[in-house]
Amino acid sequence: MAGVKEAITIAQAKVEVTGWREAIRASCQPLVGSGAIEERYAxxxxxIVEEQGPYIVVAPGIALAHARPENGVKRLCLSVTTLNEPVEFGHPENxxxxxxxxxxxPDSEQHxxxxxxxxxxxxxxxxRRLREAQTSKELDSLMRAVANAVKKEPGCQG
Amino acid sequence: MTKKGHLKEPLKVMTICGVGMGSSLILRSTAEKALRQLGVDAEVAHEDVSSARSVDADVIIGQALHTEEFENAAPVVVTISDFTDVDALANKLRAPLKEQGWLV
Incomplete structure (x- = not known):
């Protein structure tokens, strides 16, 4: 069992997008820039949303964009993006x-x-705290706190 | 497959989503807490919908989008829209688990 590898985390506050596709691209873009994923991942x-529906909207107002390791992931990574104007994903409740x-x-376990x-x-x-963050810097420190907490907790395997 | 009545072994619970990596994993964490809150001994696994079709479970939890096709695939099928709300999920699980005799 390998230890938790350091994840690349990126935060961007108050991003301007016009629809859900653009929101997904915007959330992936900095991860492409940092070399963690390939462009095709976004x-x-x-x-996946077009094929299976907007199930990635996992809670009110919250989407979790992701695909599979073989879709172009090079390193474990997580980004958070708050939107200036909310967008519709077509989810009935969220x-x-x-x-x-x-x-x-990069595989089915590291994340x-x-x-x-x-x-x-x-x-x-x-x-709530992420939504209250006014700057990318504030968002970033909240996300770093999440990533740092992982290291202290034993990896739960299966 | 159905364990009617008092539980002798942990309940087999499965959380489902499209890819089986992210959403169902978030839900798994929430389900583990909700079941603990209810005092139910359970083993929770997360699966993508296509793998889930071939897995036997006592309880299946997912979004309406996915649970519809699993309606008769397990004794208890629960639909939840907020994957991060532990209390809401515990409330939804309580009645059907009682009905099965898995919760007193």
């Missing part, structure tokens, strides 16, 4: 979305600790 994230996470994992920690923080009200 397009696959969009296709629209509109103003908080978009994107993550990529588990990170996502579990994110889930726990969301259960405890992290979304």
């Amino acid at each position: 397009e696959r994230c969009i296709e 629209d509109p979305v103003d908080l978009v996470f994107a993550f990529g994992s 588990i600790g990170l996502l579990q920690t994110l889930a726990e923080r969301l259960q405890e009200g992290l979304a």
Whole structure:
């Protein structure tokens, strides 16, 4: 069992987009820029919603954009983007979305600790604090706190 | 497959989503907490919908989009729209688990 590899985390506050596809692209773009994912990953994230519906909208106002490791992931990564204006994903209950996470994992295990920690923080009200952040710097420190918490917790395997 | 009555072994719970990596994993964490809150001994796994079709479970949890096709695939199928709300999920699980005799 390998330890938790350091994840690339990126935060961007108050981004301007005109629709859900653009929101997904915007959430993936800095991860492409940092070399964690390939450009095609964002397009696959969009296709998954087109094929399967907007189930990635996992809570009111919150989307979790992701595809599979083989869709172009090089390193474990997680981005958070708050939107200036919320967008509709077509979800019957959780629209509109103003908080978009994107993550990529190079295999089916590396992201588990990170996502579990994110889930726990969301259960405890992290979304409210993220929405209140006015700058990318504030958002970034909130996300770093999530990523740092992973290292202290033992990886939960299967 | 159905374990009617008092539980002798942990309940097999499955959270589902399209890819089986992200959304269902978030929901798994929430389900584990909700079941703990209810005092139900359970093992929770997360799956994508296509793998889920071939897995036996006592309880399946997911979004309406996915649970519709699983309506008769498990004794208890629960639909939830907020994957991060532990209390809401515990409330939704309470009645059907009681009905099965898995919760007193």
